[in-house]
Amino acid sequence: MTKIISAGIDIGGTKANIGIIDEEGKVLISHRLDVIPEESAEALIVRLGITWKELLKSQGYTGKEIRSVGIGVPGTVDSMTGMVEYCPNLGWEDIPAGILFRKALDTEVIITQDSRAAAWAEYLLGAGRGARSMVCVTIGTGIGCGIVIDGKIFHGAMNTAGELGHTIFSQNGRHCNCGLDGCLERYCSGTGIFERAFESFPEMFDNRPHRAETVFDLARQNNADMLKVIQESVIDLSIGIANLVSILSPEMVIISGGLCEYEDLIIQPLREWVYTNGYHSWSRKKQLQIVKAELGPFAPMIGAGLLYKDV
Ligand SMILES: [Zn+2]
The missing domain is CATH 3.30.420.40 (ATPase, nucleotide binding domain)
Structure with a gap:
């Protein structure tokens, strides 16, 4: 049976990791980007979009194989609307990240706080099983x-x-x-x-x-x-x-x-x-x-x- 694959993007204060994983959490491929201080949210998201498309291409994917794209950011996020409300480490305030990511990645995304994403991973696959x-x-x-x-x-x-x-x-x-x-x-x-x-x-x-x-x-x-x-x-x-x-x-x-x-x-x-x-x-x-x-x-x-x- 073919495994479901999905993608995760973790944006930190200095680095962002973007990876494709299978449903058991195995990282199939990942890429790391520098987060440039003073860069606007829009510019960073455009760069992530370019990296995303390169990553898909390198695997021979069209994007349709990806069940879901999830994003973790270090701040307060409204997961329902995709609005990043307050993210001091990135200097983001009320950034409509859901809309920007959708445009840059050509797909729907789910956004949450990075610490919630980490907890979710540990709950599903790590110490919290x-x-x-x-x-x-x-x-x-x-x-x-x-x-x-x-x-x-x-x-x-x-x-x-x-x-x-x-x-x-x-x-x-x-x-x-x-x-x-x-x-x-x-x-x-x-x-x-x-x-x-x-x-x-x-x-x-x-x-x-x-x-x-x-x-x-x-x-x-x-x-x-x-x-x-x-x-x-x-x-x-x-x-x-x-x-x-x-x-x-x-x-x-x-x-x-x-x-x-x-x-x-x-x-x-x-x-x-x-x-x-x-x-x-x-x-x-x-x-x-x-x-x-x-x-x-x-x-x-x-x-x-x-x-x-x-x-
Ligand atoms: Zn404080």
């Missing part, structure tokens, strides 16, 4: 969160469900790109962890890259200061996740993003702290699973390609 309700928290430059409830992606009435990264963690806290002060992601994302370390121990970053990986590499060498910074970040994140679990009561919390590779430093202690900071009513049952994502950096692209399964 078998769960009915789960959340997938992505720790990267920011903190993303996709929610699946009873086997469906949850968007919320204002398309903003899962904005865990922009929940206020600290009154009068650090200023966030979103305009608020004290957002959780300013403390616990990769960027937040680096800034926390750099503020307290700037000398550690002389001649070393100014990024979260440096903090983790030093921690791996048993640097006590960096271990403490990571532990504080994990405890703060555990409070955010415990609050989310109290509200949604999912079966599973999946941790994804580049930093989930530091499983011993992030995920293992996070499990303990989420239980410590969780409401007794659920935490006493010890049923909640907190696990590492399985699908890696292509998860948003794969999930976007499989959005047609969210019915």
